Amino acid sequence: MDLGANDAYIRFLGHARSATMHRVGYVLGDGFQVMALGSQAVFEFANLVAGETFYVVENWSPEGGEVNASLGMRVVTRELTGRSRADTWMLVGVIDPLARPASQALLQFVRRVAPRARRVAGICTGGFILAEAGLLAQRRATTHWAFAEHMQQRYPDIQVEPDRIFILDGPFWTSAGMTAALDMALGMVEKDLGPDVARAVAHRLVMHHRRAGGQTQHSELLELAPRSDRIQQALDYARRHLGSSLSVEQLAEQVSLSPRQFSRVFTAETGQSPAKAIEALRVEAARVMVEQGRHPLEVIARETGFRDRRHLREVFLRRFGVAPQALRRHTRSRPDA
Incomplete structure (x- = not known):
């Protein structure tokens, strides 16, 4: 599809499907993997392609305020409370989830908000947060290939598929590591606004192609x-x-x-x-x-x-x-x- 000739059509699709805004909440813990924030660009460009603000993206953390990324940079966040709301929650992982497990406060929050969100996603090792919260039991999931075996051993009631870019099982999405967060976010855009918008966003982001969830992590x-x-x-x-x-x-x-x-x-x-x-x-x-x-x-x-x-x-x-x-x-x- 020619992007220049079809921008008006794509904006029409976005308008037709965006009667209300969709709030995306990124949940960051101390030492979060900074690469995950790059996936926010997918939602930013989806708004540009659709011609209106369909996605509103916010950063959250259990304590609020500044949170340190794995690289050392600081990101200002809102504090998670019982009144915090999002249509999509994106749980951001850390470089080593075994050495830095999720706090009990975060796990309690995830258990509380999951039933009333449209979807909850674990980016990279963020899937360990969903697993520890007990939300992936009897479900399919993936994570960074380096920690897939650990996830399967620690949570045997999860069907871990270590060779997938991302997986959705019911309202729960999990992705492989690093750049796979972009593919998962594009998958969400496709679900919300359709394949034409998702392809246009991938083109604007100079991605060679949009990898579907079932594609292998191995190259x-x-x-x-x-x-x-x-x-x-x-x-x-x-x-x-x-x-x-x-x-x-x-x-x-x-x-x-x-x-x-x-x-x-x-x-x-x-x-x-x-x-x-x-x-x-x-x-x-x-x-x-x-x-x-x-x-x-x-x-x-x-x-x-x-x-x-x-x-x-x-x-x-x-x-x-x-x-x-x-x-x-x-x-x-x-x-x-």
């Missing part, structure tokens, strides 16, 4: 982590041309190395052979298409460089233990798909 490009710009350039080229053969000779030519030298340097920097790394990139792209799209598997296989549908299925079974069709059915059955 093959980050996992490979080459040391040199030359190998990174080869990987970037491969990601843009997954439908091509991507032979060692072709990749080596892109970075002006001989095939033998390229293979040696690539393996030394990434710990994988070029063939294994390219397969990993292909299966990551195919998984996103299977989970988020409706393309036939033959099309997905062709566009991501697999020989055919059967080859795609073989790789999925080897890597994920599940066939592409089963993964698609499972994804569509989830409310955050």
